[in-house]
Amino acid sequence: xxxxxxxxVENDDATAILLRRVPTRGEVMAEIVTxxxxxxxxxxxxxxxxxxxAKDLAIDSLAVMDMVMELEDRFDVSIPMNVVAEIQTVDELxxxxxxxxxxx
Numbered sequence: 327x328x329x330x331x332x333x334x335v336e337n338d339d340a341t342a343i344l345l346r347r348v349p350t351r352g353e354v355m356a357e358i359v360t361x362x363x364x365x366x367x368x369x370x371x372x373x374x375x376x377x378x379x380a381k382d383l384a385i386d387s388l389a390v391m392d393m394v395m396e397l398e399d400r401f402d403v404s405i406p407m408n409v410v411a412e413i414q415t416v417d418e419l420x421x422x423x424x425x426x427x428x429x430x
Contacts, residue, residue, distance in 0.1 A: 348427045349401055354420045357400055361393045375417035401427050
């Protein structure tokens with residue numbers, strides 16, 4: 327009798343999907359902070375969950391979209407444009423990514 331452990335499936339997209347894991351909040355926050363670090367207004371300003379992306383950082387809408395695309399690629403999610411428009415803080419962005427990653 328063969329067990330599932332002995333079955334080898336090649337080029338099976340379903341297997342790849344099953345092996346994906348949901349990122350941790352820490353991983354998502356670390357990546358967001360890395361992406362936003364270049365937009366800090368001064369070196370003393372620490373990016374936290376409550377940081378308002380457009381207000382607290384020197385970042386324009388085009389840079390926000392570029393950053394969101396990088397995060398989408400990194401975490402294999404797609405954030406709808408209407409949702410992006412509603413995101414204001416780092417926490418809200420992280421929550422959105424985690425919610426979408428959990429749905430995969």
